[in-house]
Amino acid sequence: MAEAAARQTDRPVILSLAGLTKSFGHLKAVDSIDLEILEGEFLTIVGPSGSGKSTLVRLLAGLEAPSSGTIRLRDIDITLMPANRRPTAMVFQSLALFDHKTVGQNIEFAMKMKGIAPDQRRARAMELLNLVRLPEAYYSRAVTQCSGGERQRVALARAFASDPEILFFDEPLSAIDYRLRKTLEVELKDLHQRTGKTFVYITHSLEEAMMMSDRIAIMRAGRFVQMGAPQEIYGSPVNRFVASFMGEVNMFTVAAGADGTPRLTEIDAPAPGARGAFAVLRPEALTQGRNGEIQIKARVTQTALLGSRTQVMLDARGLPLIAEVPGSPEGLQPGVLAEFSFDLANVAWVTE
Known part of the structure; x- marks a missing residue:
């Protein structure tokens, strides 16, 4: 290095x-x-x-x-x-x-x-x-x-x-x-x-x-x-430790595709003791709306105003997620079912 x-x-x-x-x-x-x-x-x-x-x-x-x-x-x-x-x-x-x-x-x-x-x-x-x-x-x-x-x-x-x-x-x-x-x-x-x-x-x-x-x-x-x-x-963290240590992060389990490369197959929380590949997504890369390649429907559980942006805590079928959106957007009150999305280019692949 x-x-x-x-x-x-x-x-x-x-x-x-x-x-x-x-x-x-x-x-x-x-x-x-x-x-x-x-x-x-x-x-x-x-x-x-x-x-x-x-x-x-x-x-x-x-x-x-x-x-x-x-x-x-x-x-x-x-x-x-x-x-x-x-x-x-x-x-x-x-x-x-x-x-x-x-x-x-x-x-x-x-x-x-x-x-x-x-x-x-x-x-x-x-x-x-x-x-x-x-x-x-x-x-x-x-x-x-x-x-x-x-x-x-x-x-x-x-x-x-x-x-x-x-x-x-x-x-x-x-x-x-x-x-x-x-x-x-x-x-x-x-x-x-x-x-x-x-x-x-x-x-x-x-x-x-x-x-x-x-x-x-x-x-x-x-x-x-x-x-x-x-x-x-x-x-581009090298592993889960670095990804988590360098700030808030969303982490998904992934599976190998037909060619052996990691593919995001579903949004799911890493199982305890899980090994293999993990997808890492920073909160600012999870954006409100359906403009990204991967769409998510998640329920808002909590919001926090962080100066010029708002942190939004989400629940996507049991998986806790964190998004950061500009300003103080309307329609993201706790309990609301909202749409978010992200691009695969913003995903970092890490191992244990």
């Missing part, structure tokens, strides 16, 4: 992993991972709790030592290099700011530890305040007087202070309210584009991953299940 991504761009590989493994007793939190991270890309790693994503990023940042395998920064083996010697920086979920220091002191901390002169530190801090869109007057402000969004920006400025080649993020927006999180997602993506730095981002939020990433890697039980561009993973 990583090799294919590398061939599709002229970006060089900046960080490569080979057989990277981290065990805690008998548990392999990271299990023999191979990966190539491209210079300047925004790679997001997602997965359920316990999938190994946070352990992986700690290995990459030098905060954990692997049990086996190698990490190479371009042509240099940095597998056992301590974090403070790597040209990388990390933004933690807790932000880890010094509450007894000012904004400027937080930003300058790493530079001070390296013996950089005060006037140079201050000049760099001012540059970074501009980079993260904070007023220069914040330089002397106590970090405890900053809002949640401002603290996030201070943490970002501090991470950029040493001019790292790669920045790692471990769920930095998870504790922020929805409106501010959406604002910071836009600003992070903009910051990535303006600086050209390599971002490796860990999150449990699929919205964050879809909005910001060049590539998404999905982890499960210490391994990558699928890796690709956001729309590729969303529209």
Whole structure:
């Protein structure tokens, strides 16, 4: 997967992993991972709790030592290099700011530890305040007087202070309210584009991953299940786990046609423990009316307004379905028997 991504761009590989493994007793939190991270890309790693994503990023940042395998920064083996010697920086979920220091002191901390002169530190801090869109007057402000969004920006400025080649993020927006999180997602993506730095981002939020990433890697039980561009993973999942993990989904059982290829023969819920091929259809591809190739009559069980669209919960002969339609359409009240349809081109075929 990583090799294919590398061939599709002229970006060089900046960080490569080979057989990277981290065990805690008998548990392999990271299990023999191979990966190539491209210079300047925004790679997001997602997965359920316990999938190994946070352990992986700690290995990459030098905060954990692997049990086996190698990490190479371009042509240099940095597998056992301590974090403070790597040209990388990390933004933690807790932000880890010094509450007894000012904004400027937080930003300058790493530079001070390296013996950089005060006037140079201050000049760099001012540059970074501009980079993260904070007023220069914040330089002397106590970090405890900053809002949640401002603290996030201070943490970002501090991470950029040493001019790292790669920045790692471990769920930095998870504790922020929805409106501010959406604002910071836009600003992070903009910051990535303006600086050209390599971002490796860990999150449990699929919205964050879809909005910001060049590539998404999905982890499960210490391994990558699928890796690709956001729309590729969303529209063409490799299995039922990825299909369900990447958002709301309708899933049907299918049977092999006469030529052995999967055919949608009837709409039916996957039986417990069912194996074989499954048809995956995203809610927005199930449209109201009879314009699609496959028509469905289903009873509306519930509706929910989601801003500019409405989510419609349906029952098609015992199979629960989800559709998303534009606006707030009339005639889709609970209890109504409605017609929906979809095109086979919008169906993704997956296996167990």
